[in-house]
Amino acid sequence: MSSGNVERFAPSPTGLLHLGHAFSALTAGRAAEGGRFLLRIEDIDTTRSRPEFEAAICEDLAWLGLSWEEPVWRQSERLEHYRAAVDRLTAMGLTFACTCTRGDIKAALSAPQEGAPVHGPDGLVYPGICRDAGHPAEGAAIRLHMDRAIAHLGGDAAVRRLTFTELDEGDRGERGDIALDPELLRHGIGDIVLARRDIGTSYHVAVVIDDAAQGVTHVTRGRDLFPATPIHRLLQALLGLSVPFYRHHRLIRDEAGKRLAKRDDARAIRTYREAGWTQEDVMRAIGIEPCDRASS
DSSP states (O other), X not given: OOTTOEEEEOOOSSXXXXXXXXXXXXXXXXXXXXXXXXXXXXXOOTTTOOHHHHXXXXXXXXXXXXXXXXXXXXXXXXXXXXXXHHHHHHHTTOEEEEOOOHHHHHHHHTSGXXXXXXXXXXXXXXXXXXXXXXXXXXXXXXXXXXXXXXXXXXXXXXXXXXXXXXEOTTSSSEEEEEEOOXXXXXXXXXXXXXXXXXXXXXXXXXXXHHHXXXXXXXXXXXGGGGGGHHHHHHHHHHHTOXXXXXXXXXXXXXXXXXXXXXXXXXXXXXXXXXXXXXXXXXXXXXXXXXXXXXXX
């Protein structure tokens, strides 16, 4: 393992941690041995975030044997930094205000001339309804104008030269550099939301700003977030931010093969703790060797 890694685990306090979170946190924690391990609370969704869930996150992680640097960063305390990033992109002429509801987007995409709706990392790919509407920003969502963003970076050829490095799950080496695809950005991702009208930012903006500000060198997260990585690499290029290595690990699934979610309380770490499981039991359940055996 690299001794200089700066790794982070960044859960949202909207429910109890489950076995999938344990796998992600332990994978990042072990990769950070000899380096730094950070805990970041991604609580920009203020309507669903709860302090009792944050407390439970810290308790469960400590029970798993993990420790992290203090103070813990909370995204709810850093909103001005995210707004500044969105304002900067707006000053560059790369954003537009959007007043569309989800119903508006679905209705537009259901029109025969639009073809089959495309699903991207954030759901249905936005069909560009408000691109040239000139709505005021107040009370609206702010979207990235993808065509302008690609042009700002020098066009398709320049964007194809933007890459990120994907590591294998065990940090045993590189899988290789992955180049951005401008056609995927346009048609498979589209004009992403940079700032929701209710919170003034989005996951994509917050995560790239915080990873750069905290000096994160390695981002360890589940394969379900791999489709978001081209968005993050694009924003890093637009904002001049550092580019970490990425490690998108396998997902922990239930007996039916379904990815675990926070609403799946039956597989919450807290449930197993209360049932008498040990840390080693949890590690074996998710396919991680306990430290004493892993180091032997």
